[in-house]
Amino acid sequence: MSKGSPRETFRLSRQEDLAIRLLARRANKPVGEYIRLAMKEHLREVSDTQTLGGRHLEALTNLTKQYITSAQLSLQASKVPMKESKEPGLPGSPKRDDLEALVWKAIQEAVSYSKTEAAAKDAEARLLALRVANGLMRTELALLKHQDDAFVGALLEELGADANGLARKTQKGS
Numbered sequence: 601m602s603k604g605s606p607r608e609t610f611r612l613s614r615q616e617d618l619a620i621r622l623l624a625r626r627a628n629k630p631v632g633e634y635i636r637l638a639m640k641e642h643l644r645e646v647s648d649t650q651t652l653g654g655r656h657l658e659a660l661t662n663l664t665k666q667y668i669t670s671a672q673l674s675l676q677a678s679k680v681p682m683k684e685s686k687e688p689g690l691p692g693s694p695k696r697d698d699l700e701a702l703v704w705k706a707i708q709e710a711v712s713y714s715k716t717e718a719a720a721k722d723a724e725a726r727l728l729a730l731r732v733a734n735g736l737m738r739t740e741l742a743l744l745k746h747q748d749d750a751f752v753g754a755l756l757e758e759l760g761a762d763a764n765g766l767a768r769k770t771q772k773g774s
Contacts, residue, residue: 645745656713657729657766663706664732665765668756670699671739675749696743703740707733737758 612620624634674696710733713719719726739755 621708661767666703
């Protein structure tokens, strides 16, 4: 065995050693170079997931604030006419479609954040992100069901409080 071979340095099993040699051969690289490239890629992914936590929280906060503003404007407007389709009760407005798109983007950000390394280390931020996602869904459902404006307003206030807590958390550098 030569100096610096993966089996000697990392003490790999025979199967692991064969797998690395096969992967290196497929990539047309020497084993040592292949391992260095794989380690660099792994370290890049780890550092990205740790720094992405803050970006996901900022995006979630911005989407939530944008949703609250749009929902409040929607409440101030007259009642939205129903769709001309076989689906009774679903509002048919481009504004409502925009609100729904914002909700889905925000939920994706909350889920993406909850999978990061930063979320694993900060349970409070993870809880706030998921509370914001829950508040967004509850508020959107209330709007779709044409709930009382006071009820929707209370949901928006609760959502705003959670979003402000999340914004403070991102400013502290979660």
